[in-house]
Amino acid sequence: MTGKSYADDELLSLSGIQHFYFCKRQWALIHVERQWEDNLRTTEGHFLHERVDDPFFFESRGDVFISRAFPLVSHSLGLFGIADVVEYIRTKDGISVPGYEGLWTMRPVEYKRGKPKTDERDEVQLCAQAMCLEEMFGVRIESADFYYHEIRRRVHLNLDDSLWSLVSSLADEMHEIFDKGVTPPAEKSKKCSACSLENVCMPKITIKKTSVAGYVKRHVDDACKGD
Amino acid sequence: MRKLLNTLYVTTPESYLLKDGENVVVRVDGEDRFRIPVHNLEGIVCFGYMGASPQLMRLCTDNNVGLSFLSPSGRFQARVSGKVKGNVHLRRTQYRIADDIGDSLNIAKCFMKGKVVNCRTVLGRGVRDHGDVIDCDKVRYADSLIIGNLLKVDDCINPDALRGIEGNCAKFYFSALDELILKQKDDFFISERNRRPPLDNMNALLSFLYTLLAHDVESALESVGLDPYVGFFHTDRPGRASLALDMMEELRPFLADRLALSMVNLRQISGNDFLKKENGGVIMTDDGKKEVLGAWQKRKQDKIVHPYLKEKISVGLVPYVQAMLMARFLRGDIDGYPPFFMN
Numbered sequence: 236m237t238g239k240s241y242a243d244d245e246l247l248s249l250s251g252i253q254h255f256y257f258c259k260r261q262w263a264l265i266h267v268e269r270q271w272e273d274n275l276r277t278t279e280g281h282f283l284h285e286r287v288d289d290p291f292f293f294e295s296r297g298d299v300f301i302s303r304a305f306p307l308v309s310h311s312l313g314l315f316g317i318a319d320v321v322e323y324i325r326t327k328d329g330i331s332v333p334g335y336e337g338l339w340t341m342r343p344v345e346y347k348r349g350k351p352k353t354d355e356r357d358e359v360q361l362c363a364q365a366m367c368l369e370e371m372f373g374v375r376i377e378s379a380d381f382y383y384h385e386i387r388r389r390v391h392l393n394l395d396d397s398l399w400s401l402v403s404s405l406a407d408e409m410h411e412i413f414d415k416g417v418t419p420p421a422e423k424s425k426k427c428s429a430c431s432l433e434n435v436c437m438p439k440i441t442i443k444k445t446s447v448a449g450y451v452k453r454h455v456d457d458a459c460k461g462d
Numbered sequence: 463m464r465k466l467l468n469t470l471y472v473t474t475p476e477s478y479l480l481k482d483g484e485n486v487v488v489r490v491d492g493e494d495r496f497r498i499p500v501h502n503l504e505g506i507v508c509f510g511y512m513g514a515s516p517q518l519m520r521l522c523t524d525n526n527v528g529l530s531f532l533s534p535s536g537r538f539q540a541r542v543s544g545k546v547k548g549n550v551h552l553r554r555t556q557y558r559i560a561d562d563i564g565d566s567l568n569i570a571k572c573f574m575k576g577k578v579v580n581c582r583t584v585l586g587r588g589v590r591d592h593g594d595v596i597d598c599d600k601v602r603y604a605d606s607l608i609i610g611n612l613l614k615v616d617d618c619i620n621p622d623a624l625r626g627i628e629g630n631c632a633k634f635y636f637s638a639l640d641e642l643i644l645k646q647k648d649d650f651f652i653s654e655r656n657r658r659p660p661l662d663n664m665n666a667l668l669s670f671l672y673t674l675l676a677h678d679v680e681s682a683l684e685s686v687g688l689d690p691y692v693g694f695f696h697t698d699r700p701g702r703a704s705l706a707l708d709m710m711e712e713l714r715p716f717l718a719d720r721l722a723l724s725m726v727n728l729r730q731i732s733g734n735d736f737l738k739k740e741n742g743g744v745i746m747t748d749d750g751k752k753e754v755l756g757a758w759q760k761r762k763q764d765k766i767v768h769p770y771l772k773e774k775i776s777v778g779l780v781p782y783v784q785a786m787l788m789a790r791f792l793r794g795d796i797d798g799y800p801p802f803f804m805n
Contacts, residue, residue, distance in 0.1 A: 268551065435686075435786065437771070437787070450770055
């Protein structure tokens, strides 16, 4: 941790870290410019309805219980959000939980509609959730789980030091860009076609950088030349 | 680029709009005449006086569907807007630039260049396509005067000088536009632009098309998070959507004037579609408006290549793309506002 501490109204949305990892411009369009937040919310809404039908979330055994829609905050990362599920697992050296006997360790479980991605965008989000829990409860969390709906199973994630420092540096950079209020240019990549914000983003204009002054001059000059 | 959806034009004055699930329903005399899923709509323009249910309004705002009410004669009454999009940096920049005379003037020059060049293109096409039947010298003379004014745009040191150029160009343009009316010349002619009220059929037709265009431009500005009421060329006036008027300028010749000419020349509209009122003002009949709406909808489906983006888009998306380009310029992505130049 960097020793920073963000105040309540400086906190950014934790779920944004996956956008930020995927594309800084996409994140800025959503979180700095607030474009299409409605669309974003609606998709998230539909997604919640699907969850209710999922048997996994009602699973509870004697040595495991779950807490859903778990509010999270980390003042050192400056992020707040909600974990889909936090699992409590009975262990010898965990923390005590009011209303439950024994000691428990915590494990965040994030539900994803699709299948595992080829990059680490899901991992940074889950790791950030774990880091919030660590800070909130003064515990150490070694691992977390995804549940990928498309493949109908859990995928285990080890929270190692490199992931941990990646999350820290992403969070720092998010705050830096948010405070400046700028939207970074698009990066040339194949990702744009998979992005729902392509129309709003107009990636080409920041990549090609066609001079507007030149474009206007060319058209005016052509007009003045006559036919 | 995204797909252009349909705009629903409700022309029966007694229509009441309501929501049924995810559908927009048009009710006349207690009978449901029409229904369409809201997801298929870009906007709704209602020429009626019955209005719409609050639930329907919310259905529209939630789904980014522009909803405007016009009087049966086409005069703007109201627009329904949802929650303001929270793009505070964009709006703040818009206001800051609007308060800066120099910055505003630079953008206003772009609007004007777009408008004047497009006016020239309309005239140039007329000469090219119908040179054998029109008075080419008259059109070319007007055109040369317009070019003279176009060359002075960059030298304007204040908005008034620019407005002077706009006035001159409009005068020369409309005087020459009359030459491009090839058919039904007894019913359709134009010597100058008049609008309150329109005094002849051609002006009434243009007024109606400009109303449709204004709705589309204003919706586009709102959808990208810009404030349609704060312009860079048209000054603030309560109740006037100045930025929408600014951004319309370059689109009038391309989207409205050309369509008016082709409707008259192809006899898609006739003198019978207009009525002269006692005060000398001309209004369009309901049948006439339906013809125009049909042609307008059809025109919007045409595909063009955007001159700056070099992307293929529907004509109907031009206002949206221009609004988006304005937003991206204000957010610092590009070095100016690229006006739409028709080819």
